[in-house]
Amino acid sequence: xxxxxxxxxxxxxxxxxxxxxxxxxxxxxxxxxxxxxxxxxxxxxxxxxxxxxxxxxxxxxxxxxxxxxxxxxxxxxxxxxxxxxxxxxxxxxxxxxxxxxxxxxxxxxxxxxxxxxxxxxxxxxxxxxxxxxxxxxxxxxxxxxxxxxxxxxxxxxxxxxxxxxxxxxxxxxxxxxxxxxxxxxxxxxxxxxxxxxxxxxxxxxxxxxxxxxxxxxxxxxxxxxxxxxxxxxxxxxxxxxxxxxxxxxx
Amino acid sequence: xxxxxxxxxxxxxxxxxxxxxxxxxxxxxxxxxxxxxxxxxxxxxxxxxxxxxxxxxxxxxxxxxxxxxxxxxxxxxxxxxxxxxxxxxxxxxxxxxxxxxxxxxxxxxxxxxxxxxxxxxxxxxxxxxxxxxxxxxxxxxxxxxxxxxxxxxxxxxxxxxxxxxxxxxxxxxxxxxxxxxxxxxxxxxxxxxxxxxxxxxxxxxxxxxxxxxxxxxxxxxxxxxxxxxxxxxxxxxxxxxxxxxxxxxxxxxxxxxxxxxxxxxxxxxxxxxxxxxxxxxxxxxxxxxxxxxxxxxxxxxxxxxxxxxxxxxxxxxxxxxxxxxxxxxxxxxxxxxxxxxxxxxxxxxxxxxxxxxxxxxxxxxxxxxxxxxxxxxxxxxxxxxxxxxxxxxxxxxxxxxxxxxxxxxxxxxxxxxxxxxxxxxxxxxxxxxxxxxxxxxxxxxxxxxxxxxxxxxxxxxxxxxxxxxxxxxxxxxxxxxxxxxxxxxxxxxxxxxxxxxxxxxxxxxxxxxxxxxxxxxxxxxxxxxxxxxxxxxxxxxxxxxxxxxxxxxxxxxxxxxxxxxxxxxxxxxxxxxxxxxxxxxxxxxxxxxx
Numbered sequence: 001x002x003x004x005x006x007x008x009x010x011x012x013x014x015x016x017x018x019x020x021x022x023x024x025x026x027x028x029x030x031x032x033x034x035x036x037x038x039x040x041x042x043x044x045x046x047x048x049x050x051x052x053x054x055x056x057x058x059x060x061x062x063x064x065x066x067x068x069x070x071x072x073x074x075x076x077x078x079x080x081x082x083x084x085x086x087x088x089x090x091x092x093x094x095x096x097x098x099x100x101x102x103x104x105x106x107x108x109x110x111x112x113x114x115x116x117x118x119x120x121x122x123x124x125x126x127x128x129x130x131x132x133x134x135x136x137x138x139x140x141x142x143x144x145x146x147x148x149x150x151x152x153x154x155x156x157x158x159x160x161x162x163x164x165x166x167x168x169x170x171x172x173x174x175x176x177x178x179x180x181x182x183x184x185x186x187x188x189x190x191x192x193x194x195x196x197x198x199x200x201x202x203x204x205x206x207x208x209x210x211x212x213x214x215x216x217x218x219x220x221x222x223x224x225x226x227x228x229x230x231x232x233x234x235x236x237x238x239x240x241x242x243x244x245x246x247x248x249x250x
Numbered sequence: 251x252x253x254x255x256x257x258x259x260x261x262x263x264x265x266x267x268x269x270x271x272x273x274x275x276x277x278x279x280x281x282x283x284x285x286x287x288x289x290x291x292x293x294x295x296x297x298x299x300x301x302x303x304x305x306x307x308x309x310x311x312x313x314x315x316x317x318x319x320x321x322x323x324x325x326x327x328x329x330x331x332x333x334x335x336x337x338x339x340x341x342x343x344x345x346x347x348x349x350x351x352x353x354x355x356x357x358x359x360x361x362x363x364x365x366x367x368x369x370x371x372x373x374x375x376x377x378x379x380x381x382x383x384x385x386x387x388x389x390x391x392x393x394x395x396x397x398x399x400x401x402x403x404x405x406x407x408x409x410x411x412x413x414x415x416x417x418x419x420x421x422x423x424x425x426x427x428x429x430x431x432x433x434x435x436x437x438x439x440x441x442x443x444x445x446x447x448x449x450x451x452x453x454x455x456x457x458x459x460x461x462x463x464x465x466x467x468x469x470x471x472x473x474x475x476x477x478x479x480x481x482x483x484x485x486x487x488x489x490x491x492x493x494x495x496x497x498x499x500x501x502x503x504x505x506x507x508x509x510x511x512x513x514x515x516x517x518x519x520x521x522x523x524x525x526x527x528x529x530x531x532x533x534x535x536x537x538x539x540x541x542x543x544x545x546x547x548x549x550x551x552x553x554x555x556x557x558x559x560x561x562x563x564x565x566x567x568x569x570x571x572x573x574x575x576x577x578x579x580x581x582x583x584x585x586x587x588x589x590x591x592x593x594x595x596x597x598x599x600x601x602x603x604x605x606x607x608x609x610x611x612x613x614x615x616x617x618x619x620x621x622x623x624x625x626x627x628x629x630x631x632x633x634x635x636x637x638x639x640x641x642x643x644x645x646x647x648x649x650x651x652x653x654x655x656x657x658x659x660x661x662x663x664x665x666x667x668x669x670x671x672x673x674x675x676x677x678x679x680x681x682x683x684x685x686x687x688x689x690x691x692x693x694x695x696x697x698x699x700x701x702x703x704x705x706x707x708x709x710x711x712x713x714x715x716x717x718x719x720x721x722x723x724x725x726x727x728x729x730x731x732x733x734x735x736x737x738x739x740x741x742x743x744x745x746x747x748x749x750x751x752x753x754x755x756x757x758x759x760x761x762x763x764x765x766x767x768x769x770x771x772x773x774x775x776x777x778x779x780x781x782x783x784x785x786x787x788x789x790x791x792x793x794x795x796x797x798x799x800x801x802x803x804x805x806x807x808x809x810x811x812x813x814x815x816x817x818x819x820x821x822x823x824x825x826x827x828x829x830x831x832x833x834x835x836x837x838x839x840x841x842x843x844x
Contacts, residue, residue, distance in 0.1 A: 192287065
């Protein structure tokens with residue numbers, strides 16, 4: 001079974017994100033970029049499937065500018081076998097990503113596609129679902145446990161509001177990862193060295209026959225408002241009054 | 251508690267912009283060491299140091315190692331961290347691929363060592379000693395010894411030690427008493443006691459490979475009668491795994507000022523089976539190949555501690571609110587200004603930073619030359635590099651460890667009273683740093699090595715490897731108007747160093763005590779000039795790039811360069827004055843008058 005993992009290059013989770021002066025987006029120049037943490041979990045899960053004999057090949061796919069190859073190399077250093085880079089400088093939105101990934105899936109024919117449940121930059125939480133819909137595959141989102149059964153199905157435990165829900169899904173499957181699925185490993189030194197020699201295939205949206213042009217327009221990006229200082233109330237009556245008349249919550 | 255983030259930006263700057271380490275990949279054997287690979291390696295090592303090693307640094311210090319009936323247990327978390335460390339393959343980084351290593355350049359290992367030592371100096375001792383043992387066996391071992399020990403040391407499943415010191419001799423190894431009696435089967439039986447053996451006994455590995463200095467029965471007295479032996483804790487069986495227990499046991503562990511999570515052992519050899527490494531009676535020269543590498547590694551320990559102290563101090567200085575800036579409130583919305591507004595706090599922070607970054611540049615430069623000395627196709631270039639490494643090894647060892655201790659002290663000072671409190675982790679850095687000025691040859695011995703051996707080698711050939719390029723560079727730099735503010739003070743300091751060298755050559759001829767009296771000051775003067783040279787070159791790059799997209803980084807470099815030139819380099823005047831005052835005041839007082 002081939003496993004395809006999508007890996008997105010995002011602003012590193014340690015970086016304090018700043019809004020660009022012109023309000024068109026967030027500052028990414030000279031900012032440390034890393035693999036989306038949910039995608040790291042996806043790579044780890046795929047590599048574990050391979051180590052457990054369930055998967056035969058792990059392919060890491062990234063879409064975007066040239067630097068995305070660094071993100072693919074990180075996945076290769078963690079143990080993915082090869083990479084696919086769809087090169088584009090166009091701003092990619094979830095639908096375009098899903099369409100591009102579908103085109104890659106059509107080409108590679110994996111049985112399992114693993115994505116992060118969301119990326120920590122835009123927090124869209126849409127791509128996995130869109131991809132499953134475009135492919136007409138089963139989908140299992142927010143996975144915290146994955147068991148591949150021998151009969152062409154997989155049991156996926158999902159984190160839902162009420163607790164854990166385990167569903168059985170038919171392969172091929174699109175799965176999105178939640179934080180507790182696993183703890184990603186450190187890339188070992190020998191694997192970092194080997195990663196350099198693993199192949200990365202270069203593709204373009206045109207070659208895949210996909211128009212990645214954005215459908216949504218960003219009007220404005222602003223910092224969250226600063227929290228104002230609180231006030232002390234003198235009595236319960238004053239508190240109730242403020243809750244009722246100022247905050248209008250009761 | 252200080253946190254640690256690997257200074258990857260500065261490491262990249264030094265390696266690739268200052269030293270051109272991307273060219274290393276063109277040398278035979280380093281084909282894989284391209285810039286992207288090296289950067290990926292440093293990034294992952296930084297993550298490992300920060301997330302796995304730093305969190306057990308303070309707890310390891312509080313708990314220390316445990317000794318019971320010959321067995322040593324490392325503090326909580328060390329075994330797990332070490333298992334992850336070797337699983338990641340980090341022990342094999344600079345080692346020969348023939349034995350399972352990755353064959354990466356030494357300078358890359360320097361950077362990784364720096365990170366490990368910033369995060370957890372005690373932890374770094376275990377793989378550090380193994381690397382020393384690896385070096386000695388790789389250079390002097392028989393092919394059978396190499397096949398037996400090197401793959402295990404590279405994989406980290408076995409560790410190594412250096413057993414030199416005895417109760418009555420440390421610096422003067424000519425006094426060694428440990429005996430080696432030949433056995434009929436070609437092996438030897440070692441009997442004696444070694445002390446201060448780092449990683450002599452612990453619970454991290456399946457076996458411990460001791461490299462031991464001892465005397466053969468017919469050995470001449472003194473330093474020329476010492477041989478090197480390999481003496482494993484468990485004798486390897488026919489399948490190469492740890493076999494029967496050897497008669498070498500840990501008698502106790504020391505109770506130390508710092509690096510408490512590193513087991514410092516008394517090792518008793520009671521007729522322990524061992525094998526000769528290299529030639530009989532040539533043990534000291536074999537051990538010295540290991541010691542030179544180890545001295546540079548100890549220098550990196552000093553650098554690592556300095557970086558950790560700086561990061562801790564900066565974090566606190568930005569966070570601690572106390573009083574207002576002398577020129578008026580800088581953060582009026584807060585109850586007081588953070589202490590980083592104060593000139594004296596900045597003096598401490600910048601002293602730490604300018605020296606740390608300068609030390610990083612000088613030591614990585616030596617690391618690069620070390621790689622060139624082993625891998626360059628041109629023999630002349632190899633020799634030149636080897637000369638420079640030999641010359642600068644004592645400078646790196648002594649100056650970087652002095653700076654590590656000094657920076658750790660400044661770190662405590664920035665924290666004020668909290669620096670003195672254990673929970674903040676800053677006083678641990680002081681205690682941990684202190685040993686680095688002592689072991690692998692005290693810093694006094696490094697001074698003697700520099701003035702007594704390195705200056706005179708090849709009629710000053712080693713010295714010329716440094717003086718000529720530095721002199722030529724500074725003269726050219728002084729011609730560029732924008733470089734004058736850096737090149738002129740550097741030239742003055744360099745002139746002082748040249749004068750001091752000439753003074754030493756003359757005075758030392760008349761009276762050998764003069765060299766000893768001047769050694770420590772001379773080494774420090776030498777180091778400051780080396781740092782000045784590096785700061786000039788860094789400033790030159792920063793001037794060129796300060797308008798670019800990483801402007802804040804280069805602007806900070808220029809500020810540090812100016813700080814170094816105006817506030818730190820003038821120390822060379824003092825050093826010159828003290829050292830040329832001669833030995834008389836040191837030697838005048840009779841011993842009984844002390």
